[in-house]
Amino acid sequence: MTYPPPPLTGPHDEPLPTDPLAVALGNASLLGAGYLLMGRRALFWAAAVITVALVWMTAAVAATWCELVLLLWWAAVVAHGVRLARRRPRGPRLGQRLLALGLTVPVLLAAGLLRLDAHGIEDDVTEARGGGDCEAVTAAQDRVWFGHRVAAAPVAARGDTAVEACERLDRAETELATGLNGDPNGLRSGFRLLASVLEDPADEKTVQASLDRFLGRLPTGDACETVRITDWLHARTPARNVLDRSFGTASRLAPAALAGCGDDLMGERSWSQARARYERLLAEYPDDSRADRARQGIRKAVLAVELERVEERVRATHGMTSGYCAEPAKYSGAPARREGTDRALFLGDDEYTGKLPDGWRTTDPKKAALVVCAGLPDFGRPVETCPYRDDETQRITNVTFRKVAVPVKVYELRTGKRLADRTLQIDGASCPQLFLTYGSAPSNKYVAPSGSDVRDAFSSLIKR
Incomplete structure (x- = not known):
């Protein structure tokens, strides 16, 4: 087998006798140590620049294909180092191999341990998501540092995605809280955020936990406000997912809210509005235990309207024709x-x-x-x-x-x-x-x- 002539080298890039295995081990560290063993400083610096660029890209993009590119680069520099070493005079084996091992083993061991730890953190994040505990998700992901993002970027990125989903759920709960306080847009915005998080099936339990916290704050202290909220929940288009749990809560709370709202409106002398709430209760929940209360409320509201009309006309009477x-x-x-x-x-x-x-x-x-x-x-x-x-x-x-x-x-x-x-x-x-x-x-x-x-x-x- 014939080889092409060795590359030209400068006075400061003199080839040295090397052991191919030592070169392979040195380049396996991705630190370019194999090139230094051969005295190829230009290749060392070039390899270092490319390695840093690939590591940065892997950490920034956090995609599996980036890790594959980095793996191919690792294999390429190892193979290239062996190929160059075989064209050089054989050098001392033991000392070069020990030096190469001293550089490579810590690097590979650290990378392996970091990947293992990253997967452990991912398991904790997954378990917390499955339990609907966003606080535990954030606490687990907080253990991720730069080393994890270099050694296991996609794994760390998946945890970041879970934390970002929890942050959106936190914003959703804030919006829903404004909906409880009378902002009609809060419910719409909150449920839109919940639906967007639910696009990832892994977040179903965390979405459910956020929804349950919102539903657990119902009814509000204002019965008429509760009626507005339950009406909005009933009017939602079914999504055939966990968000549809709100329909059951709305149906359970609506009768009491309608009755309470009617009572409150009666206290405010808003007779017609009160009667409308009672009539809705009878029409939509005829078998509810509050039906008799609603009938009595309607009777009171009717009498109140009639009495108010009579009193107005009595006050306006100044003779037979007024x-x-x-x-x-x-x-x-x-x-x-x-x-x-x-x-x-x-x-x-x-x-x-x-x-x-x-x-x-x-x-x-x-x-x-x-x-x-x-x-x-x-x-x-x-x-x-x-x-x-x-x-x-x-x-x-x-x-x-x-x-x-x-x-x-x-x-x-x-x-x-x-x-x-x-x-x-x-x-x-x-x-x-x-x-x-x-x-x-x-x-x-x-x-x-x-x-x-x-x-x-x-x-x-x-x-x-």
């Missing part, structure tokens, strides 16, 4: 009509209704069975005509005394139905011996009703 008298409304909680005297709300002109007994009147719609609207009084039917002499003119005038005509409308408060629309005729004393007047005597004058006369006139409206 407020309740113009637009009556029902209050289903009003007392039913009964035998005897019903209490009534007397609205409109109170010249005569103000003289009725206290037991007949009330200002509280919750205690009234009737609403009586009274208009302005006018002359009613004639009772008696009497002659009167004017003291100054001695002129005699016939004065007709007439009953007091009071137009009234009567409504049953419980139903809002009109029971009567007529004019009351209030009787009273007529033809007194004297009466004062300004100017000439009037041709018509009201009788003088007594308290009993007023009661007699109005009793027909409120007594059964």
